[in-house]
Amino acid sequence: MGKQAEITIHDIAKKLGISASTVSRALNNNPLISKATQAKIKETAAKMGYRPNTMAANLRTRKTNTIGVIVPLINRHFFSSVISGIEDVAYNSGFAVTITQSNDSFEKEEKIAQTLYSNRVDGVIVSIGMETTKFNHLKHFSERNIPLVFFDRVVDEIEAHKISVDDFNGGFKATQHLIEQGAKKIAHIGGPLNLNIYRKRLDGFCAAMKKAGLEVDRQMLLHNSLTRTDGTNAIKKLLKNPQKPDAIFCANDTTALSVIIYLVENGIKIPEDIMVVGFSNEPFSEVVTPSISTIRQPGFEMGQKAAELIIEQIKQKNQPSLFQNIVMPTELIIRQSSFKKKG
């Protein structure tokens, strides 16, 4: 059915009465080729509708010009922003991007890593899942000299470039802000502590409390998976305590949102009775009522940076002697959910 055979460099060579290697060189802008023949070759290649077969070139050069990306969930604003940033930079450098999602499942993360390896991606950018506590599947890449860059949910145990936001400082600033607004009994709804972003946010929280001479009440510290449901359960639990919080620092905006919705439904005033601060600056946080105070996380820029770092590594083949640990600054955005008075 008109299924015209693929045109190869040999077809071009034959038509021009030259060799395939000359065609290959011309198409790859090899400087050894005379301008005249190069022009002629490119012209007829275009005329014949030639499209290079990347697979063959890949096999030969042992490169795929492809970057693999592993995220917990594509369909989440922060992660899709990062992906968008990665794609932006990668595309402009001639790299394709293969996206995978672990769904926060360790098993899937392992399989994905295998697949990406089999596909011989030139590098991998990864944010680990909530279940991940072993890292052999990722070490495998660095052992084979395949560049690896972590972002957000980074792994301390592996040497690699890492990009994160200043989670400690974010937690600190959020908490300090609540204190400045008059909070004394501050609760924290955090994520799984095997992820260091959540450890650091908690540490920042504790540091700010300590600095203000406030006590961290064990009853006020909750850890879960930070879903809408988790948030609702957490606020219910907190409200049952004898000591009720006057402010809550949530480790993400999703939890903050569900807390706010629950409080509003139950006639508890925000920020008068309870103040709330989230983390990540999701799109909804600005527009919900009350709008959610939060910590901005520059996803797109993190993705761009991750792509830049990995491409740099890919190009200079051997692993860098010194790995960067890039910590992007966080920004506290004060909105209605925590604004009582000037701090």
Added chain:
Amino acid sequence: MGKQAEITIHDIAKKLGISASTVSRALNNNPLISKATQAKIKETAAKMGYRPNTMAANLRTRKTNTIGVIVPLINRHFFSSVISGIEDVAYNSGFAVTITQSNDSFEKEEKIAQTLYSNRVDGVIVSIGMETTKFNHLKHFSERNIPLVFFDRVVDEIEAHKISVDDFNGGFKATQHLIEQGAKKIAHIGGPLNLNIYRKRLDGFCAAMKKAGLEVDRQMLLHNSLTRTDGTNAIKKLLKNPQKPDAIFCANDTTALSVIIYLVENGIKIPEDIMVVGFSNEPFSEVVTPSISTIRQPGFEMGQKAAELIIEQIKQKNQPSLFQNIVMPTELIIRQSSFKKKG
């Protein structure tokens, strides 16, 4: 640097004193191989840390087990949901997914299509950009027998499977709902009319108006790129008209949001003075105040379906004689921005 050479099927063969083809067959579960040798081969393959080189297999089989995806913008809830759905199904069928974004630029869309072709993706799932009015770069795929599936922003001019929501009916239901709520002078802020999703939403709008015996005022029809800024500009314009609208049907939630924000800021009551309905059911629409009535678009499911269709096509090699035009049902979600009374 411990850079151990890649292990190939030849290494396994040598170690076991058998031929490479036997190893190849065993690893691919070819039924001709005896269970015993197959088991032995798989075992030593695992022991030696063998990972298949997909590139070589791809070159040989002329398949990549990769699906290319083109979307206008990754970082947008609807699209990232679709991508998530695609990845979900693709992964379970052994396909990798390469994601690209056109940024609604025709030029980039063309280049991306070329790249995907050169990468010999087995199929392409695409939602075209706002600028796209020519389709040669996409026709190229179907001409070469490379399966193509459109979703959401589909193209009438190309024969292929298409998945969209019932935009006409969505526009119709949204408008009819406004009419039932008592609206008489309904405005529409729509998208570029070269995209048929926006044409159909407009058509649905007009049909509902006609059915109710209401006149469509030309002054009340605005078309733009549906960004936050576009929405603000549009509502300003509408309010300057001598005839002011008592309801607005926006072709997406982003525009509806900016309209609502502008109205609230200017003391115009929603829904009492002006009712608003959006389209897509973005995450923020449920939680903003007033919450936004909208049309639900099942992104994840659309992605799953798109992946299923393309994988089916890829597997049965030759193009199907009959292309499906799947229209997913829309659902009207009534929220505060348009709820005055029972319809």
Added chain:
DNA sequence: TTGTACGCGTTATCAG
């Protein structure tokens, strides 16, 4: 049930 021989389309090496 297994082995042999070849080719997928490209690039790298070596001559010229």
Added chain:
DNA sequence: CTGATAACGCGTACAA
């Protein structure tokens, strides 16, 4: 500056 030749690692007729 250009050409011939040999890989890259795998899958598959065909033969045994």
